[in-house]
Amino acid sequence: MQASQVTDKIFRLSANIESDTLFEGIWPLPHGCSMNSYVVKGREVAIVDGVCDWDGVPETLYAQMDEIGVDVKDIRYVIINHTEPDHTGWLKSFQKITNNFEVVITQKGQELANAFYGLDIKYRTVSSGDSIDLGDGMKLLFEETPNLHWPDTMVTFEESTGTLMSCDAFGGYGAIGSSPYDDQLDEEQLRFFEKEALRYYANIVCRFSPSVTRAIKKLEHLQARIVAPGHGLVWRRDPKRIVSLYERFASYFAGPAEPVVTVLWGSMYGNTEKAVAPILEGIASEGVKAIVHQVPQSHISDILASVWRSTGVVLAMPTYEFKMFPPMAAVVDELGRKQMIGKLALRTGSYGWSGGAQRELDEIVERQKMKWQFLEPVEFKGALLEMDRRLLVSRGAELARRVRETALAAR
Template identity: 25%
Template sequence: MTNKLEIAKNSYWVGYVDDRKVPFHRLILEKGTTYNSYLLMTEKPTVIDTVDIEFGRVYVEKLSKIIDPKEIEYIVINHVEPDHAGALPALAAKAPNAKIVTTALGAEELKDMFKLHNREFIIIKDGDKLDIGGKTLQFFETPYLHTEETMITYCIEDKILYPCDQFSTHIATYELFNDLAKENYMDDFEVYYKLIMHPHRPYVQDMIEKIKELDIEMIAPSHGYILRENAQSFIKAYNIMSQPSDESKKALILFSTMTGNTTKVAKLIGEGLEDKGIEHRIINTKNASNEEIKEAIMAADAIFFGSSTRYADMVGNIEEVLKDIKDMNLSNKLAIAFGSYGWSGEAVQVVHDYLLESNMKVIDSSYIIKTTGMDHVQLPLRVKFVPDEKEQNRIMEVGRVIGDLLLA
């Protein structure tokens, strides 16, 4: 294959085809993959995404045969994972004049990952535009598709969407365009969506809302086929696959409290759930019978169990509830521990330990990171004293994240 392939006037694919069996996200990509990078040869030459860090040197060598890297004015990084931004250090070293275009969080992560603190960054926000001399790029933030810093790029004149991981397919293809495909790739397209995007289904809907007014004739993702035939059908497919379930989900927030701080935490979790349209009920265990609590647990899809800490232990009768759930069949329900404390805060961990002895799916930080990539949500949720404004936002975010898990 040549070093470049024209996808539109003065716009080229300059990526790398990896036709091995590729280790990826604890999987083996049996059909390999492509790392799609794009070069827009405008008055202000622009690269959109790079390739995997393993092929950085080869990538820059091939790119240098097409353009002198010193002429590159912008490098757009839609997503900072090493399979997209991995060749950035090698490219940046050869393109000293290039400004790096990304989100605020993306800039922070790239600086730390690749020691680029002395480079000039252009920070984008939703709807921002960049004139690259003959073409105009427009940017949209798409957090959690599939990590928090992600954005997408749209070329107005070419009517091409560069959505990074979104609309991708893990196939090593030398044909590159979907209308030239020699095999049926729709199963691979759907599997990619289910593995990478579906855990973030509500955010897929947010993305579709942002691009619905764009005139998109081609989708040029970061893996697999460039979708120049029936591009809109792939947007429709994402829309269908990410629709909320018709079945309403319910959450229950159970807690014991000593001074009322845990009550405040419970209500803030509830507000986060409300933001996601999740019906919820809050019960202080001292105000409900054992039978009422059991009925509420059986009716819920996710249950938060909380307690204040007193003398390194739980308070009230929440422990009796936790003992009872060991004998209940709750295997299809999510469980989350939370609580407030003044000094040491052991009770929250004790609650969490009880939950691990049940047959519920216990949600903690490890589970969140492995299923969504989010690393800012700390579970079990421990809150010291009365939550200030920053803590309130953190608590509500827990409710929103669990709401997303229920919707997905």
């Protein structure tokens, strides 16, 4: 990785998380993920956010400082927007090199930094509206954005260039090569990173969507000309594009999402699998898009992204030992944990000597306060019969109609 110039006196440093790593120990990264850090040069030098402490990663950061002519020992301020270790793990290494710096952080951030690292370093706690003048026309303004997605979070805004360094806010998955800026990419490449931003949002941020909405409104007055997150692309040609994308993602929390149905299915011996095709037939008859995931074959990371953008959900799974097909129960529970609420839904599936899947589904939905609105379920004993198939086509069409009407009414 090489350092690059974001704008006058601001530089991007970066390291990529490779595809064999699970982000947060959970989420797969088939296309990797970048960790971005920013150096702001005035008469004094500040670094905004950092990297993890994995082998060789802090050293990558220091080498990139050399590229832009910054001696590590010249850094006066370490700005921590967010204390999560993928942005702060390097501090232990950094302190061994120099002690001539202040850590600029929120009060909650300092509490977390002490808990994670217990370092004997100088802290300067800041609140919304506080600032640091670096000299030579470079001034950093701080705005707290709590619960985006930790309670400690803030953003850093450089006033003269209009650069918003937002850490996890407005971030996304995807490793970054020699083209880290939106003005270096074509539309197809931008759409790839937008898709990775959706998965990142659904995996990491979606539960905190009300905080996202509040933060976007709070930051409007800054009129950022560049958005520089801690993961993903730097947006300097069209910063409103990523802000609007996050605003749209956040809106799915409180109201209908897109006119899309996610179909989740799992099957032991193929009987429930046979219910999927007629449901898809019904959905297609209404001109509504369907996204299909097999459970447990599809990773929960991709399922979350799909369900988050969908107004409708189909759950097709058999009864298993008087309860839900266990992988599907785990998926629905995770959807509840992420507060994917208010979906229109249909449940179907086969059972043998006993039902019971519906009872457990009802329990999970109630416990997680998901507020899903279900059509009448289609449960069948053993193999799928023709009358069941016809009913599933009808139910699929009914769900699609309601999804389309609900989503379009919200626009």
